[in-house]
Amino acid sequence: MARQKCANVGEKLILVPPRYDLYLQCSNAMIELLKEYTPFIQRYSVDECFLDFTNAVDSYSEALALGHRIKDRIKKELGFCVSVGISSNKLLAKTCSEFGKDSVHTLYPFEVEEKMWPLPIEDLFMVGRKTKAKLINNFGINTIGDLANFNVDLLKYKLKSHGELIWQYANGIETSEVRKSNFIEMKGMGNSTTSSWNIEDEKEARLFILSLSETLGMRLRNSHNLCSLVAISIRYSDFRGCSKQRKLASTTNVTSTIAETAFTLFKELWDGMPIRHIGVSISHLSKDEYTQLTLFDEKNIEKKKNLDKALDEIRYKFGNKAIVRSCFLESGIRPMMGGIGDDDYPVMSSIL
């Protein structure tokens, strides 16, 4: 849109591409620095992690001093600001880490009533837009304190397990451990894109699906996983969204199998209206060390695997543009959409 608006003053528009690799590099450098303090580090996301000092710190003042030392060292040695939150569980530590930028805060259980209860309900972890509206409109709950002192059974009845969860959070109750292992089993992955024009014919949609699947397949193989579920999602120009998924007869990591399944699902799902967003995702992952074949396996599966392998090697060596499918030439559609950097990047686990 910016490009379009600045068509006449093109040379005055400065486009700055994102640099996820640099972001990740900074993140990794910070983790290395933190490892000097404790081996018990749980990387929660690209810019958040939990450190367990359970048996390493004896007093509140010692913890506070340590927090400041770490924060100051990161700023001095790595050049960016961090916020530190200290408490006896991950929820409270995370909550008070957001109390300020470039700062160190504490939120121990005995401080919850004073520091957390006056906050608006949406400041509580796991209370999003929808839950906020329900809490305010249905129960008159406006602050975290209101929620903490509300009837749990009523919350459970109305909001199911989520109701109980946020009630516990409002009371500072959270007992998950700082995960010792850094390895998180990936559950699924997806690739999606929003087009700057309406997609109105099947041919064009097919190219989008192929392009998304190409990147997705490469990521899947790189992670040494196989998938057995493929899903397609569509968002129409009027913002309606829908999705369709199908379990495969056998596990796969073949790009064309993923793309063809996604396209079949697309044809079954699409109502013919103009589309602005298409997504392909895969899940039910398993390690690719061994695979269960079926009696009715696809034809030429070994050929396709070899093709993917060769394409992957070329692309890793010479870049994604080094070799592309001819159907994308002159199509105006990029042959390998989306995808994330290279290897591993931090993924969040479930709840904290």
Add this chain to the structure above:
DNA sequence: TCTGGGGTCCTAGGACCC
């Protein structure tokens, strides 16, 4: 407040099994 893109988990209904 919403956008865009990457994820996880929960819920509810339906199909099917014993």
Add this chain to the structure above:
DNA sequence: TCTGGGGTCCTAGGACCC
């Protein structure tokens, strides 16, 4: 053919997070 009670799996959609 349907009942009752115990399960599992599949599917679609919706909530939340960064």
